[in-house]
Amino acid sequence: MPDPTQEVGGNGVHAFADSLYRAESRRVLSTLIRLLGDMDLAEEALQDAFAAALERWPREGIPANPRAWLVSAGRFRAIDKIRRRARFDAVSAELADRIETEATVEPDAPPHGLEDDRLRLVFTCCHPALQADAQVALTLREVCGLATEEIAAAFLVSPTTVAQRIVRAKAKIRQARIPYRVPSLSELADRLDNVLHVVYLVFNEGYLSARGDALARSDLSSEAIRLGRLLADLLPEPEVFGLLALMLFHESRRHARATPEGDLILLDEQDRSLWDGAQIRQGRELVERAFASGRIGSYTLQAAIAALHAQAPTLQATNWAEIAGIYEILRRADPSPVVELNRAVAVAMRDGPAAGLELVDALLGEGKLTDYHLAHSARADFCRKLARWEEARISYLRALELVRSLPQRRFLEKRLRELAEIGTGGVPT
Amino acid sequence: MKYLCLIYEAETLYATMSREEGQTMMAEYGAFTEEIKKSGQYIAGEALKPVQTATTIRIRNGQLSVTDGPFAETKEQLGGFYLIEAPDLTDALRIAGRIPSAKTGSIEVRPIQVFN
Numbered sequence: 001m002p003d004p005t006q007e008v009g010g011n012g013v014h015a016f017a018d019s020l021y022r023a024e025s026r027r028v029l030s031t032l033i034r035l036l037g038d039m040d041l042a043e044e045a046l047q048d049a050f051a052a053a054l055e056r057w058p059r060e061g062i063p064a065n066p067r068a069w070l071v072s073a074g075r076f077r078a079i080d081k082i083r084r085r086a087r088f089d090a091v092s093a094e095l096a097d098r099i100e101t102e103a104t105v106e107p108d109a110p111p112h113g114l115e116d117d118r119l120r121l122v123f124t125c126c127h128p129a130l131q132a133d134a135q136v137a138l139t140l141r142e143v144c145g146l147a148t149e150e151i152a153a154a155f156l157v158s159p160t161t162v163a164q165r166i167v168r169a170k171a172k173i174r175q176a177r178i179p180y181r182v183p184s185l186s187e188l189a190d191r192l193d194n195v196l197h198v199v200y201l202v203f204n205e206g207y208l209s210a211r212g213d214a215l216a217r218s219d220l221s222s223e224a225i226r227l228g229r230l231l232a233d234l235l236p237e238p239e240v241f242g243l244l245a246l247m248l249f250h251e252s253r254r255h256a257r258a259t260p261e262g263d264l265i266l267l268d269e270q271d272r273s274l275w276d277g278a279q280i281r282q283g284r285e286l287v288e289r290a291f292a293s294g295r296i297g298s299y300t301l302q303a304a305i306a307a308l309h310a311q312a313p314t315l316q317a318t319n320w321a322e323i324a325g326i327y328e329i330l331r332r333a334d335p336s337p338v339v340e341l342n343r344a345v346a347v348a349m350r351d352g353p354a355a356g357l358e359l360v361d362a363l364l365g366e367g368k369l370t371d372y373h374l375a376h377s378a379r380a381d382f383c384r385k386l387a388r389w390e391e392a393r394i395s396y397l398r399a400l401e402l403v404r405s406l407p408q409r410r411f412l413e414k415r416l417r418e419l420a421e422i423g424t425g426g427v428p429t
Numbered sequence: 430m431k432y433l434c435l436i437y438e439a440e441t442l443y444a445t446m447s448r449e450e451g452q453t454m455m456a457e458y459g460a461f462t463e464e465i466k467k468s469g470q471y472i473a474g475e476a477l478k479p480v481q482t483a484t485t486i487r488i489r490n491g492q493l494s495v496t497d498g499p500f501a502e503t504k505e506q507l508g509g510f511y512l513i514e515a516p517d518l519t520d521a522l523r524i525a526g527r528i529p530s531a532k533t534g535s536i537e538v539r540p541i542q543v544f545n
Contacts, residue, residue, distance in 0.1 A: 129484040
């Protein structure tokens, strides 16, 4: 919370309220949602509360506990609004009574009580009965406080689309009575999986930028990491640590994975001195905490793999045997074709490109990942290392047909040019 | 013999109805319900909230999948129903997941519309 012991006067209060809004508005909102039982009503109440603060604080001074003051002002104004509506409507009258009697705000409420509200909000926004796109949009809107336009820009969809998703999700929450509570212990694991999935989706959208020409839309990645930190604080479960660590390891390479022109640099060509040491250290601590719990899930395993990459001085000096081993565990814990593909890459590094090619061909032969550009570019890479130029060329071309991100497209085109030079007597790299 | 009468209609119908038409429709429903109550043939009847409130669950290989939206599998036919009481959707879905056919078919969970 910003320091309230600063100059009280018009500008001071405004600046204070601004920073307070940035720091506290989501906390205040999540408590108001619990007290009022309605997201739209709570958002209005939040705006009203800040408007009231700007009006009264310059005259009366900043209260000792601004957050509690805002919650209380927001609730008061919401009840007032419902009462005015109630003149026309018996249901509203009943609602106002209920809110007034049920919900008393203790200004000295323990801070963890309010933190629970934020966790409630996360679980409501990521409820599996909401459409996946809506879960993401709603989480970014309500938990992170992003504007509809910002979410739309980040996902390259129209603001109207995002607004519709949010309106529809809120209507379902209200009408089907999706609860505002942290799941009970018996359902926590499943529900947390879903929350972590949403967070990782947001991260990847920012990091991988599947569409468009920006290599990384860093805002979304940092938003996802912020969410991860919030969850790690509120719900210290091993997989929360695992996901946060995984995101930090990815993020640590941000400045090494693209040229100033935005071209993609693969792991073996990255300048490892550009990796962010502080993020890597945090990531490793988190992985250790997750492993210490003895309950090791798939995010933790992926983070452990990323940790091995992070500590290796070069691609060749990476502990590929251990990485391939962890992929083997991951494959059994959480089977997916993408894990198989990554395992193939690790096996290729351990046993040579022929071994990797065999695994990728087996995958493609089963009809898996045939539309996934990375499967074809991995195959192309193995063929290139085996000097099977024509096969490499065909696979790069197939990858190029499937790729959506511009930097990755440029990378594939570069490889194809190199192959063409080999064809005209150039030297393979 | 008991019979279940299922009501299908275009939801957009209500959005386009005038206030009077809506009231007439509600009055007809009220009269019909009264009639079959009097004749002793009424057992239960409820209106459902719009299809946007629907959630469908399935259990396959022991894994519960929850999706937003109504049942949409044309291979499956309506085979029965349970009317349950639950404090919220999470709890309703938990109960629905225990219906044996969740493992072989789909269970659509829709909230009941309460009229004031």
